[in-house]
Amino acid sequence: MTAPRTLFAKLWEAHVVTSAGDKDLLWVDRHFVHEGSHHAFAKLADRGLPVAEPGLTFGVADHYVPTRHRDRPIADPDIARMVRTLEENAATHGFSLFGLHDSRQGIVHVAGPEAGLTLPGCLVVCGDSHTSTHGAFGALGFGIGATEVAHVLATQTVWQKRPKAMRLTIDGPLAPGVGAKDMALAWIAKLGADGARGHAVEYAGSAVRGLSMAGRMTLCNLSIEGGARMGLVAPDATTFDWLAGRASAPRGADWDAAMAWWADLATDAGAAYDREVTLDAAEIAPVVTWGTSPEDAAPITATVPDPAKEADPARAEKIRAALDYMGLVPGRPLEGTPVDRIFIGSCTNARLEDLRAAASVLKGREARVPGTISPGSSAVKRQAEEEGLDAIFRAAGLDWVESGCSMCVGMNGDHVNPGERCASTTNRNFRGRQGPGARTHLMSPVMAAAAAVTGTLTDARPFLKERAA
Amino acid sequence: MTGWRRHEGLAVALPVEGIDTDQLIPARFMSRPRSAGYGGYLLHDMRRDAEGHPVPAFPLERPETAGASILVTRRNFGGGSSREAAVYALIDAGFRAVVAPSFGDIFAGNAVNNGLLPAQVSAEDAERLLAALAAGPLGAEVDIDAGAVTLGGLACPFALSEAQREKLVNGWDDIDVTRRHEEAIAAHRAALAAARPWLWPGATRDQGAR
Ligand code: SF4
Numbered sequence: 001m002t003a004p005r006t007l008f009a010k011l012w013e014a015h016v017v018t019s020a021g022d023k024d025l026l027w028v029d030r031h032f033v034h035e036g037s038h039h040a041f042a043k044l045a046d047r048g049l050p051v052a053e054p055g056l057t058f059g060v061a062d063h064y065v066p067t068r069h070r071d072r073p074i075a076d077p078d079i080a081r082m083v084r085t086l087e088e089n090a091a092t093h094g095f096s097l098f099g100l101h102d103s104r105q106g107i108v109h110v111a112g113p114e115a116g117l118t119l120p121g122c123l124v125v126c127g128d129s130h131t132s133t134h135g136a137f138g139a140l141g142f143g144i145g146a147t148e149v150a151h152v153l154a155t156q157t158v159w160q161k162r163p164k165a166m167r168l169t170i171d172g173p174l175a176p177g178v179g180a181k182d183m184a185l186a187w188i189a190k191l192g193a194d195g196a197r198g199h200a201v202e203y204a205g206s207a208v209r210g211l212s213m214a215g216r217m218t219l220c221n222l223s224i225e226g227g228a229r230m231g232l233v234a235p236d237a238t239t240f241d242w243l244a245g246r247a248s249a250p251r252g253a254d255w256d257a258a259m260a261w262w263a264d265l266a267t268d269a270g271a272a273y274d275r276e277v278t279l280d281a282a283e284i285a286p287v288v289t290w291g292t293s294p295e296d297a298a299p300i301t302a303t304v305p306d307p308a309k310e311a312d313p314a315r316a317e318k319i320r321a322a323l324d325y326m327g328l329v330p331g332r333p334l335e336g337t338p339v340d341r342i343f344i345g346s347c348t349n350a351r352l353e354d355l356r357a358a359a360s361v362l363k364g365r366e367a368r369v370p371g372t373i374s375p376g377s378s379a380v381k382r383q384a385e386e387e388g389l390d391a392i393f394r395a396a397g398l399d400w401v402e403s404g405c406s407m408c409v410g411m412n413g414d415h416v417n418p419g420e421r422c423a424s425t426t427n428r429n430f431r432g433r434q435g436p437g438a439r440t441h442l443m444s445p446v447m448a449a450a451a452a453v454t455g456t457l458t459d460a461r462p463f464l465k466e467r468a469a
Numbered sequence: 470m471t472g473w474r475r476h477e478g479l480a481v482a483l484p485v486e487g488i489d490t491d492q493l494i495p496a497r498f499m500s501r502p503r504s505a506g507y508g509g510y511l512l513h514d515m516r517r518d519a520e521g522h523p524v525p526a527f528p529l530e531r532p533e534t535a536g537a538s539i540l541v542t543r544r545n546f547g548g549g550s551s552r553e554a555a556v557y558a559l560i561d562a563g564f565r566a567v568v569a570p571s572f573g574d575i576f577a578g579n580a581v582n583n584g585l586l587p588a589q590v591s592a593e594d595a596e597r598l599l600a601a602l603a604a605g606p607l608g609a610e611v612d613i614d615a616g617a618v619t620l621g622g623l624a625c626p627f628a629l630s631e632a633q634r635e636k637l638v639n640g641w642d643d644i645d646v647t648r649r650h651e652e653a654i655a656a657h658r659a660a661l662a663a664a665r666p667w668l669w670p671g672a673t674r675d676q677g678a679r
Contacts, residue, residue, distance in 0.1 A: 018653040021632035025650055027657050029668055039503060039553065047644070055669050064500060078500040117670060129551045129575060145579035146553035151643045157654055159643055161630075193487070194545050194571065227548070229574060254667035261665070293487060314543075318486060411496045418519060430491040430549060432514045 004268035007234050008165045008200045011140045011265070015123045023159045030117055030134075031056055031152050032108045032126035033089075035082040036063045036411075040127065040149035041089045051093035053156040058117060059090045059097035060108040063128075064412050067374050067401035070100065076413065093153075104247075106377020106403045109133035109221065109347035113213075114379055116246025120235035120262040125152055130347050130427060131230075132223040136216035137243075138235035138265045140200075143224065163198055163229040164274035167267075169205035172281035177461040179357070180215035181349060181425070181444035183207065184222035185287040185297040187279055193295035197227035199275060202267065207281035208233060213242040214353040221348045222427055225294035234266045288334055288457055289429045289442040291322030296429070298334060300447065300459045306330035325431055326439050327421070337457040339441070340420040342371035342398075342448045343434070346408035349425035350376035352383050354445040359389045361449035361463045362396045368455030371398040371448075372414065374406040398452065410435045423451035470584050472640030473613070476565045478538030480609035480620050482602035483528050486543035488512075490576060493547065493555035507554060508561035534606050539618070541568045541598045547576025547587075556583050566611045568618055568627065570595045581633045582642045586611060588618055588627035597623055613637055 005013075015026040031053075033040070044051070051057055064079045074080040083100055090097035098104040098111055105111065109130055112118050120138040125131060127149045134141030144158060152158050170183055188195065201223050203216075211219065216233045223231030233239075240259070243249045250258045285299035296319075298305070304323065307330060310316035323330060328337065344350065344358050355375060373393050375381040381403055384390055390400045406414040408426040410433065416422040418437030425448050426433075429440040441457060450460035498510040516527045523530045529537070540559070546569040547555060556579045559567065566586040577587040588611065590598070601607065601621035609620035613634055617626050629637075636642070647654075661668065 017657040018650050020646075021635075022630050023632050025647065025653070027654075027661065036499060036552075042503075049644075082500055119668075122668070127551055127553075129549070143551035143575060145551050145556075145575055145582070147579060147582035147642055151647065154644050155647050155654060156658070157647060157650075159632075159647070193548065197571070197574065248670035250667035250670075257665070258667055293489075314486065409496050411499065428491070428549070430489050432495050433491050436495065436514050437519060 004271040006165045006271045006273060007138065007202055007265060007267045008232065009271070011121060011123070012162060014121065015140065017157055023161050025157050025159055026123055028125055028152050028156050028158055029056060029122040030058065030112070030124040031156070032112055032124070033057060033059050033086070033149065034063050034108055034127065035061055035065070035086045037127050037146070037149050038082055038085050039146040040153060041085070043147070043150035044153050047154070049154045051095060051153050054093050054095040056156060057093070057095035057153065058112065059086055059095060059099070060111055061086060061098065061100045061105060062107045063405045063409065065100055065404040066412055067404050067406045067414055070402050079412065103378055106379065107347045107350070107405055109217070110351060110376035110380065113137065113217065114246070114377055116243055116249030119243065119249065119258070120239060120265050125158055129224045130221050132228070133217050133221040133347055135220040135223065135230050135232035136213060137239055138232060138262070140230060140232070141220070142230045163200045166196055166199040166201045166228070166275040166277065167273045168201050168203050169276070169278045170203065170207040170281050171205040171278065172207060174207055174281045174284065177446060177464045178284050178286055179444055180211055180218035182284050182287045183281070184219050184225070185289065185294060185442065186284045187277070188222065188226040188294050189287070189297040190279070191226055191277065193225060193293045194227035196223070199228050201228040201231045203231060203233050209236065212353060213238060214351040217351070218348055222294070225427055235262050286444065286447050286460055288447065290326065290328060290334060291319065292325055292429055292431050293322070294427070294429060294442060296322055297442070300335055300457065302334055304328045304330050304332050304334060327419070334457050335459055338421065338455060339369055339423045339451050339457060341369050341416065342367070342423040342452045343407040344425045344445055344448050345372065345374035345376070345406050346426040347376060348427040349445050350374060350380065352380050354425065355380065355384050355389050356387070358445040358449040359392045361446050361453065361460060363392050365396055365453045367397045367452035369452060371452050372401055372407060373398055374401050375403045377403050396452065407434055409433065416440070423448045423457065470640040470642065472638045473565070473584070474638050475613070476538065476611045478565065478609065479534070479536055479606045480539035480541055480602060481528055481534045481537040481606045482599045483540055483542040484599045487545045487548060488542060489549035490547055490552050490555040490573070491549055494552065494558040499552060499554045503557055506561045507557040508563065511558040511562040536563065537606055538563050538565045539568065539609050539611060540564055540566070541595065541602055543595060544570045544592065546572050547580070548573035551575045553579045553583070556580050556585055560585055566618070568595065568598060581636050584637060584640060586613065586637060588629070590618065590625045590627045594625035598625060
């Protein structure tokens with residue numbers, strides 16, 4: 001009998017090619033590249049190497065692509081060059097590309113799973129730290145740097161130090177209006193932005209099991225914001241139902257063979273974790289961030305923290321600097337803080353379910369501030385339009401644009417102006433992330449929608465209650 | 470890339486914690502080809518005011534820090550995204566080593582791949598080094614073999630794995646190292662293609678089973 005193993009240990013050990021020192025050489029099943037991967041392709045060209053596994057390499061145009069006027073040529077020459085370079089690299093090396101005008105185009109962590117490329121048991125890498133998203137399928141998903149991207153292109157493998165295994169159990173019922181984003185920000189606020197550093201976090205517990213695939217992807221997406229190398233959820237019926245029939249998912253006898261393996265992808269009874277953390281789902285409220293790190297998060301019902309009340313001087317200094325940047329006054333309620341715009345988008349919260357949730361708040365209401373809604377993928381955009389969600393957003397006065405990373409990272413020209421406060425469904429509230437001087441408050445789609453309606457940071461729950469009544 | 474074991478240079482203090490990759494290089498510069506040099510983008514938005522003028526009080530803008538090659542800073546340096554351009558910006562600005570109590574994991578890996586030493590010292594030592602540099606930059610020495618950074622009469626040990634050490638001193642990146650394992654990779658692939666051919670999706674399935 002073999003010793004009981006965690007899900008993480010099973011996945012990791014299945015991918016080890018060899019080991020050296022404190023690192024393992026891991027086989028990569030899915031390698032996603034995007035326009036920003038140009039540095040890595042240049043490195044490969046320098047050495048005159050081919051792509052080792054074009055069949056396991058997938059290109060997606062998302063990070064820099066324009067979200068408006070897709071019918072016209074790209075205006076910015078730098079961006080036009082990068083998109084073209086990606087197309088040329090796909091053609092030269094023979095890997096498939098979800099290009100700018102492809103129906104499968106979207107943000108890599110939305111479009112990849114949607115195509116059925118991300119499967120339980122796979123090891124998924126991409127030159128984007130939110131590759132942790134793919135862990136929602138019971139896969140190992142983690143971000144890599146450009147040198148590592150070049151390495152994966154050249155060898156289909158990646159060197160990694162094995163992280164420790166941590167289990168984060170969230171049990172109990174979630175309150176209405178509270179979702180995966182709130183779960184994620186709540187644990188990051190509790191443990192800190194480096195709280196799970198060096199760990200692979202397996203999310204468990206009834207609140208996690210009860211999440212849809214979209215919710216699980218949101219939760220895993222934010223793992224990296226708590227310092228974790230990756231996040232994962234054991235695959236179950238929710239996972240398999242979601243995957244069945246997707247374009248690149250296995251079919252027929254292949255599906256059965258895959259299921260035989262996937263059924264074993266759970267932590268064995270008695271397996272030990274390096275670290276265990278538990279949270280009570282009932283205690284999680286809708287969360288917003290007030291500072292410049294995702295750990296600077298608090299329930300919407302809380303007040304802006306007061307650095308004067310902080311015992312640790314370094315921490316007090318950090319709070320003071322964050323509040324100074326954010327233009328917030330200690331002790332004031334978070335709720336009611338005026339915002340200048342909202343953004344609903346990104347690989348964190350722009351899936352169909354997120355847009356439906358936002359629409360449930362916005363339906364029949366008008367936004368007091370401008371805002372942009374960029375669906376997670378072109379397929380999400382089409383589905384949302386079929387359901388009439390776009391009409392709800394437009395009627396509310398918000399911009400409904402094409403899919404891409406957009407205002408998550410501000411590289412395509414979509415940005416928040418200096419000093420402006422943005423209620424955003426993205427994953428990072430770092431200084432300047434959404435544009436120089438931008439003040440970002442992270443929150444869930446319903447919270448961003450409620451902020452649009454009132455023009456302030458707002459508890460979305462009353463809006464949802466009215467709707468339920 | 471050429472390897473190195475010892476480096477003597479000017480050390481400068483940046484007594485801020487949590488300098489993330491978005492601060493190290495704002496995303497808007499990353500579309501530029503590296504050949505133009507990324508040094509000018511390092512910490513771009515921290516060193517300049519809203520009008521784009523340099524902030525004279527910022528440590529790296531002071532004339533006496535010109536040519537600094539060792540950066541001493543606080544915890545969680547390089548957290549955030551996988552953008553390797555954060556490392557390029559440091560290297561192109563002339564830095565060879567960053568000394569801090571903790572680093573973002575991806576950042577540290579990227580740093581080593583590009584010959585930049587992420588020297589992890591204890592939090593206490595970081596504060597002692599910062600205190601020594603409080604009045605201004607000082608000459609310092611970083612010794613990879615000895616695993617220590619020496620400055621202003623202080624000698625602080627730093628942590629570095631054997632693999633990281635090997636890469637830095639030889640100037641190897643990962644591709645060089647992996648080439649020694651080609652057979653193991655081919656064997657792994659063959660076993661996988663036999664056991665789980667469906668892992669090669671769709672149209673490329675035939676290649677997968679080759
Ligand atoms: S939406 Fe943001 S976090 Fe997600 S892949 Fe794009 S840039 Fe990265």
